Amino acid sequence: MKKTAFNKFHHDLGGRLVEFAGYELPVEYTGVNEEHLNVRNNVGVFDVSHMGEFWVKGEKALDLVQKITTNDVSKLSQGKIQYSCFPNGKGGIVDDLLVYHYEDEKYLLVVNASNIEKDWAWVNEQNDIGAILENASEQTSQLAVQGPNATALLQKLTDINLSEIEYYTFVTGSMGGVEEVIISATGYTGAGGFELYVYNDDAPKIWEAIFEAGKEFDVKPAGLAARDTLRLEKGYCLYGNDIDDTTSPIEAGLGWITKFTEGNDFIDRQKMLAVKEAPIAKRLKGFEMIDRGIPRHGYEIFDAENQNIGIVTSGTMSPILKKGIGMGYINAGHLKVGTEIFIKVRKKYLKARIIKFPFV
Numbered sequence: 001m002k003k004t005a006f007n008k009f010h011h012d013l014g015g016r017l018v019e020f021a022g023y024e025l026p027v028e029y030t031g032v033n034e035e036h037l038n039v040r041n042n043v044g045v046f047d048v049s050h051m052g053e054f055w056v057k058g059e060k061a062l063d064l065v066q067k068i069t070t071n072d073v074s075k076l077s078q079g080k081i082q083y084s085c086f087p088n089g090k091g092g093i094v095d096d097l098l099v100y101h102y103e104d105e106k107y108l109l110v111v112n113a114s115n116i117e118k119d120w121a122w123v124n125e126q127n128d129i130g131a132i133l134e135n136a137s138e139q140t141s142q143l144a145v146q147g148p149n150a151t152a153l154l155q156k157l158t159d160i161n162l163s164e165i166e167y168y169t170f171v172t173g174s175m176g177g178v179e180e181v182i183i184s185a186t187g188y189t190g191a192g193g194f195e196l197y198v199y200n201d202d203a204p205k206i207w208e209a210i211f212e213a214g215k216e217f218d219v220k221p222a223g224l225a226a227r228d229t230l231r232l233e234k235g236y237c238l239y240g241n242d243i244d245d246t247t248s249p250i251e252a253g254l255g256w257i258t259k260f261t262e263g264n265d266f267i268d269r270q271k272m273l274a275v276k277e278a279p280i281a282k283r284l285k286g287f288e289m290i291d292r293g294i295p296r297h298g299y300e301i302f303d304a305e306n307q308n309i310g311i312v313t314s315g316t317m318s319p320i321l322k323k324g325i326g327m328g329y330i331n332a333g334h335l336k337v338g339t340e341i342f343i344k345v346r347k348k349y350l351k352a353r354i355i356k357f358p359f360v
Helices: 007-012 032-041 061-068 113-126 150-155 200-217 224-233 269-277
Strands: 016-020 023-028 044-047 052-057 081-087 093-103 106-111 132-135 140-146 170-175 178-184 193-199 282-289 300-302 308-317 324-331 340-345 348-355
Touching: 007 023, 007 200, 023 224, 032 044, 032 224, 044 200, 052 061, 052 113, 061 106, 061 113, 081 113, 093 113, 106 113, 113 132, 140 150, 140 200, 150 193, 150 200, 178 200, 193 200, 224 308, 224 324, 282 340, 308 340, 324 348
Parallel strands: none
Antiparallel strands: 016 023, 044 140, 052 106, 052 132, 081 093, 093 106, 140 193, 170 178, 178 193, 282 324, 282 348, 300 308, 300 340, 308 324, 340 348
């Protein structure tokens, strides 16, 4: 297994480490509920160095990123970030990603860890126009400092006014004695905070600075399990569960990142436009349990007449709501908020209701 530059800290802090996307990473330290609530109410730190980072540079950079992503990159000014996805040429999704407009003729694509090799091959395959590509995944470390006290903690480590970094924007500057840190505000927890991108050699220094400055806030590390429950409470998709090579971004409720603006001729534009204009067949919807139970990926969804109407893609016991929550693809006719559905848990049919995202 690969190890991130923070691996020693995870062991020293007693993290329970597992294999994830080829890396040894902490799934939890003191428990998913405690870590979840600490991020939601205070501040926690995630090692997300396993994520992939691709640079797209040169005079053809914009043309390539516009071609391979569904959002409209021409509208993305320097210092701004877009959430987007790679269409796969068949109407599905290669991966979802973040696009950073770093500077003129230079973009940073941040992709999911489990898809780095697939994504890198796909981007290169589509690059028939001469953009300059660099896979910086192995040289880059990333921390997500998340929670309502993240700004106050990190402000102790930089002269940059962090309160001026708006949602889905970024700056590059000094943080914790490390230069050229990319400081961005996207967040996969919905709790506020920042992502910090540094070179591997600088990673231990910035970790130590954050945890020293964070003593007054009782900062704690958080693992993959809490990251998953936090994102689900906000209704954020997870690639491989809620979206994949067979799902359309339109069906997944990601029409807002699928821009059919004039001149935005991305791969699969016509296929996705056809899905948008066709009658609804199914949609990714959130639901909360009425009966006591925890929905899990792959569980079947039924209506009151015992007809199979869908499948669960993600589910958990919400640490905030103290009830089971989930999302899944549900057939047309059962999509209205408040509609009662049934989740088949083992041999029982447990009652649930459709809700509007986010859960929290």
